Amino acid sequence: MSDEAGALVAEADALIDAVREAIADGDTLGAGVLMRRAFDLAVDDVTRLHLASHAASYRLALADGDEAQVEDIEGIRARIAGADSDALAPGLRRRLDLELRISAAVLGRDEAALDQLVVASARHARRHPAARSTTLRAANNRLMVQLDRLERVGIGPGEPGHLDAGIAIGQARAIADVLGARGRIDRRSILAATMMGDAERARRWTQDALAGPMAASERVALESLGAHLAWERGDAAAAIALGDQARAHAQGRSAEWTRTHGALGGVVAALAGSGSLPAALRAYRRSASRRSHLGFAGTRALLVGVLALEAGADRDEVERMVAGCYGDRAGWDPRWRALLDTTxxxxxxxxxxxxxxxxxxxxxxxxxxxxxxxxxxxxxxxxxxxxxxxxxxxxxxxxxxxxxxxxxxxxxxxxxxxxARAVTPAQAAVLALLVRGRTDREIADELGRSARTVESHVRALLRAYDVPNRVALAVAAARGSFLA
Known part of the structure; x- marks a missing residue:
């Protein structure tokens, strides 16, 4: 490849990096403008082929994939394979092919293929350091697809996907550490940890991530998430600090995805006592268009509403905020709508x-x-x-x-x-042994009481728990976690 061709490819890479950041920000309009600009600047078929491969790879981030898109990806792979070897260097040819295969695997939710692509792209990056971003993309998308599947079987404590989700996160973070760039893997891992109920780990990961370099959009997202975690933990000072930082760092940014995270930080800071909560709710409503609130923001406005109601906000004010984001109540997510109403x-x-x-x-x-x-x-x-x-x-x-x-x-x-059960300490001691399967005589011997006294306590416990027999009493007590 000539020096001039190499410079054109480098320029294309820089523009593609800008497209990636725009997509991560939720700025789909900006991403499209940047991609068109890249094609306008292309002066030869090699550069246009390079851009076409990335356009196919990242189009799925702008819209849901379909069969036509898969065919588009396969068509460009064929063009890359048939390109003149003098015009398209082998290293670049391999990288573009990997990028396209990653896209096809994501569209097909093919975890096995993504596993192979993480390894293949990592090996390629050893010889071509510029391709490290391809490895990071493969690892991030593998984690996304894995978590999407595991969430459907349950990743909360004790649920089938809990351990597998933890392993998947650990693998992705380890790869990102080796590459020296975590960014989106940090955010995806922290969100997954909160869904798993592991708030303490999510808090530590947030602190670690914010201490290092990252894209501005990722920083705002992690600051708003960290503010929410601090508020849940009861740490008002940290909630205010992180929430105010998210709001400040989002100011002046055009991407709605970033602005919604900044507005979320502002709501959390207001919940913790910094600023007006009604004003923060209005700012959240105005942070994005209705289409964007319904799209990438998902159910976030309903989460904001629940947090505000728990803090004593006026219901009508909260309803106006949510309606401003999503429109008529009939269009709100049913579970979140019920959670909002019942709160x-x-x-x-x-x-x-x-x-x-x-x-x-x-x-x-x-x-x-x-x-x-x-x-x-x-x-x-x-x-x-x-x-x-x-x-x-x-x-x-x-x-x-x-x-x-x-x-x-x-x-x-x-x-x-x-x-409410009015269980006395003596009855609680009897109950603790009864749950372990002890007979009345064994309980009496262990507690140094008479068998008649133990029988009296058992009758009182049956009345307190409103159950017919000892077996039902043991089950009700164990299930209710009443024992100290």
Whole structure:
């Protein structure tokens, strides 16, 4: 390849890097403008082929892939394979082919192919350091596809995909560390850790990532996520600091994806006592177009609404904010809409509604635990202490790695249920041994009490738990986590 051709390829690479950043920012319009500019500047077939391969690779980030797009990718691969070897250097030919194969594997959700491409691109990058970004892209997309599958089987504590998700994150982070550039893998890992209920690890990873270099858009996203984690932990000072930083770093940026994260940081800072919450909610609504709120922002406005209602915000104000982002209520995500409504008015819980899917099925730890607490409160109002206790126990299991206000709220409800049962310390000691399968005589011998006293305590416990026999009592007590 001539020096002139090499310079053109380098210029194309620089423009493609700018396209990547625009896509990461959610700036699809800017990405398209940059790509067209790159084609306008191309002066030979080699450079145009280089750009065409990247255009096919990154078009799936701008729109959902389909069969036509796969055919487009395969067509460009054929053009690359048939290009003149003097015009297209072998190293570049290999890199472009890897980029296109990564895109095809992502479109097909082909984890096995992505596994192979991570290895192949890493080997290629050893000989061609400029191709390290290809390896990073392969690792990031492999993690994305793996997490997408594992979330469908459940990655919360105790769920089938929990361990596999942790392994996938560890592998991706290790590859990124070797390459010396984590960025998007950090953000994807931290989001996955929060869904897994591992808030402490997510907090540490956020701190570590923010201490290093990264794209401005990624920094804003991690600052807003870190602010939310700090707020959940009860650390108002950190929530304000990170939230204000996210808001400040998002100012003046054109990409809506970045602006929504900055506005989220502003909401969290207001929740923690810095600034006006109504003003922060209005700023979040204005941070992006309705199409963008419905697209890349997903259900984030509903999360903002739930956090605001938990902090005592006016319901009408929250509803206006969410409607400004998503339009009519009928278009809101059903589970999040129910979570918003029940948070605003806990007495409106509906059995068999969409929130039961979170309570009894799978889903992110935060969402499930929040729904379980609301259902426990509704059950307690109806006098179903056993059902409420089961929900509290499940919620506490999900939040075992989530210190702070959400877990503390469940712990207070657990203590309230304990108090409602009016179990005395002597009865609790008997119950602890009964749950372990001891007979009345064995319990009496171990506690130094008479068998008659133990029998009296067991009868009182049967009444307190409203169960017919010792087996049911042991099950109810163990499931409700009433034992200290």
């Amino acid at each position: 605003a008015a806990p007495g409106t819980w509906q059995d068999g509604g969409p929130l039961d899917d979170w309570c009894d099925g799978i889903g992110p730890a935060w969402e499930r635990a929040t729904a379980l607490r609301l259902r426990a409160l509704a059950r307690l109002r109806r006098g179903d202490a056993s059902g409420a206790a089961a929900d509290v126990a499940t919620g506490l299991r999900l939040l075992a790695g989530w210190p702070g206000r959400r877990r503390e709220a469940l712990e207070r409800l657990r203590d309230r249920l304990r108090s």
